[in-house]
Amino acid sequence: MSFIKTPAVPVESINPKVKDCEYAVRGEIFNHAQRLQEELEKNPGSRPFDEITYCNLGNPQALGQKPITFFRQVLALCEYPALLDSDEAHKIFSSDAISRAKKILSTLTGKSTGAYSHSKGAKGLREMIADGIALRDGYPANPEDIFLTDGASAAVHMIMQLLIRSENDGILCPIPQYPLYSAAITLHGGTLVPYYLSESNNWGLEVFELKGRLDLARENGISVKAMVVINPGNPTGQVLSESNQQEIVELCRKEGLVLLADEVYQDNVYVKDKKFISFKRIIRSGYRDDEISVVSFQSISKGYYGECGKRGGYIELCGFREDVKDQIYKVASVNLCSNTTGQILASLIMNPPKPGEESHKLFFSEKEAILSSLGRRAKALEDAFNSMEGVSCQKAEGAMYLFPRIKLPNKAIDAADKAGMVPDAFYALRLLDATGLVLVPGSGFGQVPGTWHVRTTILPDESKIPDIVSRLKTFHESFMREFQD
Ligand SMILES: Cc1ncc(COP(=O)(O)O)c(CN[C@@H]2CONC2=O)c1O
Numbered sequence: 001m002s003f004i005k006t007p008a009v010p011v012e013s014i015n016p017k018v019k020d021c022e023y024a025v026r027g028e029i030f031n032h033a034q035r036l037q038e039e040l041e042k043n044p045g046s047r048p049f050d051e052i053t054y055c056n057l058g059n060p061q062a063l064g065q066k067p068i069t070f071f072r073q074v075l076a077l078c079e080y081p082a083l084l085d086s087d088e089a090h091k092i093f094s095s096d097a098i099s100r101a102k103k104i105l106s107t108l109t110g111k112s113t114g115a116y117s118h119s120k121g122a123k124g125l126r127e128m129i130a131d132g133i134a135l136r137d138g139y140p141a142n143p144e145d146i147f148l149t150d151g152a153s154a155a156v157h158m159i160m161q162l163l164i165r166s167e168n169d170g171i172l173c174p175i176p177q178y179p180l181y182s183a184a185i186t187l188h189g190g191t192l193v194p195y196y197l198s199e200s201n202n203w204g205l206e207v208f209e210l211k212g213r214l215d216l217a218r219e220n221g222i223s224v225k226a227m228v229v230i231n232p233g234n235p236t237g238q239v240l241s242e243s244n245q246q247e248i249v250e251l252c253r254k255e256g257l258v259l260l261a262d263e264v265y266q267d268n269v270y271v272k273d274k275k276f277i278s279f280k281r282i283i284r285s286g287y288r289d290d291e292i293s294v295v296s297f298q299s300i301s302k303g304y305y306g307e308c309g310k311r312g313g314y315i316e317l318c319g320f321r322e323d324v325k326d327q328i329y330k331v332a333s334v335n336l337c338s339n340t341t342g343q344i345l346a347s348l349i350m351n352p353p354k355p356g357e358e359s360h361k362l363f364f365s366e367k368e369a370i371l372s373s374l375g376r377r378a379k380a381l382e383d384a385f386n387s388m389e390g391v392s393c394q395k396a397e398g399a400m401y402l403f404p405r406i407k408l409p410n411k412a413i414d415a416a417d418k419a420g421m422v423p424d425a426f427y428a429l430r431l432l433d434a435t436g437l438v439l440v441p442g443s444g445f446g447q448v449p450g451t452w453h454v455r456t457t458i459l460p461d462e463s464k465i466p467d468i469v470s471r472l473k474t475f476h477e478s479f480m481r482e483f484q485d
Contacts, residue, residue: 021186023179024444029428030056033438049436053468055456056438058234058400060306063459068305068366070097070359071348077101078113078344094359104344113340119333121148121314122340125347129314132350139284145317147328148346150338152264152299152313156184158331159260159295159315162324163225164190170222172214172257174205176403176445176453178234193217193224196448199405202394203236205229207247214255226258227251232265232276232398235445235455237378239274239397245282252292259294264313265399267303267349270375274397283318293319300345302400304370312342377458377465378402384469388476396458403442403455412483424452430479435471 011019037052044050054062061067073093076083078101083089089098107124109115120126126143133141149155163169164185170193173181177194185192195213197203210227217224229248231240240248252259261279269276280296300312317325337343352367353360378396385393385404393404408416408423416426424441431437431454442453460468 017187017189021183022444023183024440025057025179027440027444029425029432029438029440030054032429033432033436036432036436047436048434049471052436052438053460053464054438055460055468056440058302058457058459059308060400060459061308063457064461065306065370065459066366067307068352068363070094070353070363071305071307071345073097073359074101074104074348075341075344078104078108079341081105081111096353096358100348104347108340113344115340117337117340117343119329119335119337120144120146121338121343121346125343126314128347129350132347133278133280133316136350137278137281137284139281141280141316145320145325146314147317147332148312148314148338148343150311150313150342151301151308152262152297153180154311154338155295155297155313155315156180156260156262157188158328159226160184160188160190161331162328163258164188167191168221168223170217170224171260172210172217172224172227174228174230174233176235176442176447177228178230178262179444181228182446190225191217191222193222194446195227197233197236197238199236199394199448199451202397203233203238203403205240205244205248207251210248210251211255214257224255224257226260228260228262229279230262230265231279232268234265234399235401235403235440235442235453236394237396237399237401237403238394239269239271239276241274242277242282245277245279246286249279249282249287249292252294253287259292261294261296263296264299264302266298267305268371268374268400269398270371270378271395271397276398280316280318287319289319291319293317298346298350300342300349303349304367304374305345305349307345310341310345311339312344312346314346373462374400374458377460377462380465380469381456381458384472388473389480391476400457400459401455402458403445403453405442405451405453408452409480409483409485411485412479415483424454427452427479428454431472431475434475434478437468437471 033052074097105111107122109117126146130141130143170191171185172193175194175196182192195210198206266276296316298314301308353363381402382393382396385391390407391404396402413423416423422443424443428439428441439454439456
């Protein structure tokens with residue numbers, strides 16, 4: 001019997017779009033961290049640190065954040081409905097969790113989380129989400145324009161698949177950007193059209209920069225279909241001003257661009273002088289449905305809920321014609337439906353307990369404790385970075401990240417070059433080897449050529465922040481001494 005000598009699927013034979021796409025958040029530095037973690041488990045004490053601290057991923061519950069009690073009580077009851085009839089239930093679960101679970105189960109096909117739901121997501125859950133959007137914005141939302149998805153990532157892929165016909169179709173993306181967008185555009189065969197956020201303007205979005213990039217792409221034969229805006233920003237942490245949002249909407253209207261409004265950090269605003277305003281609200285307060293098309297993205301992975309592993313989220317469509325919405329529905333139908341746990345959580349984050357309800361007091365205290373702590377951690381890390389030689393960090397107004405700029409000495413850049421590495425990846429790797437802290441090189445998000453950054457999350461437990469700051473500073477001082485020009 002002849003054995004196959006060559007791999008059944010040689011890498012040369014796979015889709016080049018897959019080979020071309022990159023996703024730095026779980027890239028080479030992360031892989032090295034995994035190796036170090038295995039080494040530490042085998043040989044404790046083998047490194048100048050006891051544990052790996054993953055600051056590469058916005059994964060709150062991986063770093064100790066507790067889930068919201070009310071959300072988990074409702075989920076538990078939905079997953080095991082027999083509890084609803086037991087006397088024990090009322091001793092463990094709040095009455096509003098029990099009533100919410102009964103209401104949710106009544107919206108599910110077969111009254112079971114185990115059944116396929118409608119391909120847009122259970123209609124009753126979409127109605128609850130629509131109510132939450134209307135309460136947030138002060139404008140109605142149509143449940144038929146909401147599609148529940150297995151996280152915002154799946155939603156981004158669905159929309160890129162819809163918009164991109166060939167490499168001649170371009171998508172305007174912020175630089176730095178969350179690399180889901182560059183990866184999705186590559187995977188779907190389109191062209192990323194960059195527009196640079198202005199670091200000196202606290203990562204503000206300048207319309208003349210946008211227009212210049214748009215015109216340049218069009219001169220090069222690119223049909224620019226859409227524009228991505230991430231607000232609050234990842235990795236930059238800015239919260240757009242309402243006037244900036246209005247400029248963006250007007251530009252999209254004038255230029256016929258679909259606005260892709262990634263708002264997964266809408267519950268993560270830490271500064272008093274900013275608040276989250278949805279693009280949906282901006283549109284509804286000044287535009288007709290036939291003037292602009294907007295896709296709003298939401299996720300259960302962020303905010304104060306951080307339910308990343310449950311994979312839930314939604315898109316809300318505004319200003320799309322029925323024949324296009326039918327195409328989106330067709331694509332959603334191919335995947336049958338998103339998972340029902342994620343659907344339930346999406347309905348919960350958009351309809352949390354209200355004042356006066358039994359669970360509201362506990363819910364509110366849990367939510368405020370998480371958000372105020374995130375705000376303190378953001379400020380502590382922002383101040384730490386700004387105290388370090390050659391480092392400047394913009395205000396972390398929202399989201400879950402900091403993106404400090406590091407002015408690396410030429411000697412460090414030469415050393416990186418000799419190691420065959422991009423300078424900020426060289427810095428991040430040296431930082432990891434010295435401290436166990438996993439940060440992502442700014443080059444993984446894009447940056448103005450010749451500038452170097454790293455991205456860290458603000459997620460390690462607040463009690464660990466002083467030690468993290470101390471490790472960052474000690475490493476940085478040693479690195480800058482070693483490579484002093
Ligand atoms: C701006 C933005 N959009 C979408 C997503 C995807 O969210 P889902 O979990 O709903 O698919 C993320 C995840 N944030 C990534 C994951 O962790 N760190 C990050 O930068 C994100 O930051």
